[in-house]
Amino acid sequence: MPNLSDHLFRQARECGGKTALIFEDSAFSFADIAGRVRRVAGGLATIGIGVGTRVGLMMQSRPEFIFHQQALFALGATVSPLNIFYKRNELIHAIDSCDLEVLIIGREFLESLPPADTPSTGSLRCVIVAGLPRESEAGMLVSAERLVEGAAPIAAPVDLFETAICLMLNTSATTGKAKGVMLSIANIRANYDATPEWLGINGSSVILCALPLYNTFGLNQCINALMVTGASMVLMERFDAGKCLDAIEAHRCSFFPAVPTMLQRLFDHPDTYRRDLRSISRIMTGAAPVPAALLERIYAAMGRDTAVMTGYGLTEGTAIVSLEHIQLDANGRVARPKSIGRVLPGMEMRIVTESGQNAAVGEVGEICVRGPNIMQGYYKMPEETAVAIVDGWLRTGDLGMVDKDGHAYIVDRKKEVIIRGGQNIYPADIEEVIYHYPGVSE
Structure with a gap:
């Protein structure tokens, strides 16, 4: 049975030493990314993230976004990439409309978080913050780095049915106010996985990604194209x-x-x-x-x-x-x-x-x-x-x-x-x- 992180682990097996991701002065091979994803997934699993857990991901276009996204896929969670320009009221609506149970955010978005007693965010039980010092952990706030340090890496991605909802993207699209679009593994495989061939991307391609990673353009033609083809990608934060x-x-x-x-x-x-x-x-x-x-x-x-x-x-x-x-x-x-x-x-x-x-x-x-x-x-x-x-x-x-x-x-x-x-x-x-x-x- 499939898992959306399968492509990453296949590339790690077949061309693990190849440079997959370049960000500023850092470079990561497919083996590097797979190793980090296993460790991040292990940390996320310790707080109960697993099959069907609805998780909002609000991070800049940095390698950490990719590590967490792939880790969540590996665990079978439903991932909701969130617009990094959301104001507090918009974030509240996203939490409410998608019943998000966990948020994973960069430290720079702490000010956008709603108060713990906000009525329409009752589904939220934990906020994992990248770059949060241990001494700042309080209430729902958990340090992303601490989770990884104290956990064993996962051995392999979980097996899922093709009907499993793996992405829930916020859109206003055809009918007005933002809502959660449910995409299954079968939906993704039918479109994302065929896109590189349609666009002429292959293992020798070098993708320049200056798109935000929270929408379908960046998710599809950057991250997914990288994982499906074994290409290389140069990532820009903005x-x-x-x-x-x-x-x-x-x-x-x-x-x-x-x-x-x-x-x-x-x-x-x-x-x-x-x-x-x-x-x-x-x-x-x-x-x-x-x-x-x-x-x-x-x-x-x-x-x-x-x-x-x-x-x-x-x-x-x-x-x-x-x-x-x-x-x-x-x-x-x-x-x-x-x-x-x-x-x-x-x-x-x-x-x-x-x-x-x-x-x-x-x-x-x-x-x-x-x-x-x-x-x-x-x-x-x-x-x-x-x-x-x-x-x-x-x-x-x-x-x-x-x-x-x-x-x-x-x-x-x-x-x-x-x-x-x-x-x-x-x-x-x-x-x-x-x-x-x-x-x-x-």
Whole structure:
């Protein structure tokens, strides 16, 4: 039976001495990571974390995030990576909506913790703090380092059924206020594990990760791609264009997943065109509308040998649903602006009109997707789940259309459409026009 940490331990057996992770001046092999994960898991087990324990993970993009995430997977816990920008009220809502039993946080987030007597956090029994001195332990607070010091490493990951909920991600997505999206091992295996092949990542790739690790973009295309393929990854605590340029040159990074704003800032940097970026062979972007002008600018700087891809996905669909390999026409313009490509193998997509019928070619409607990647539902929210998933089809809340060649296009969010004089006005179209205006950077 499977466990999501299996990939890590397989890499440790097959290529244990290979450098897996580079962070600032530190480097970790797969064997190093596996050893640390065993020890962290042993410590977490001493306080009762095991199969099905709901654990919130609120840490910066540092190696410790990966060690704790993989350790929790190994123990069979349900992991909820939490947005590091959550304010106290948002953290309270996450604890309440997901019934979190344990929090694992960096010391810098102590001020975000709610008071122990907060009514809606009654499920919480322990807060494990990385970097907490022993003398500061009090009440629920436990030092992460002390747990590891006094515990025996686990021998092996626990065996789980494929229906086990291993991730519960917070999202507002299709229906408003943040809620817990339940993803099973089967969901993850159907999507995350196939992503490296779809994106062209393999064991010789060097991934530059400047994404936050708490969302599906960073979880999928950075951590999981690393574990599945046996690649190497350069991890940055936060995005900095200049430091990204340094990392690309120093480590010959070949794959760069980034949101459009990151790419905009990278190619705005005054040093970009003086640096050797030839090692970058693949760029993946998404998670927000990608202006055609930005894509054209990337190709102008990098050359057409660099593969630039955009993807469409959402948390309820585990991660990626469709993928577009950007093509330029003879004039150097994006051939299919706004295209999100074709739906990926094993998944289905259809466009549904307001009347519930399948849309005609070129007709705008709501994007609906179906497949083994679709979430198990929203935690404790059966009514919201029933609204989002109808007859197995996930209603995304995004408006789109499909052309005669099967390429899908995002038009806008359904709730953001402006109706004026009987005409539908899409904010994304307005933004695209503004983006081309001289002097507008973003």
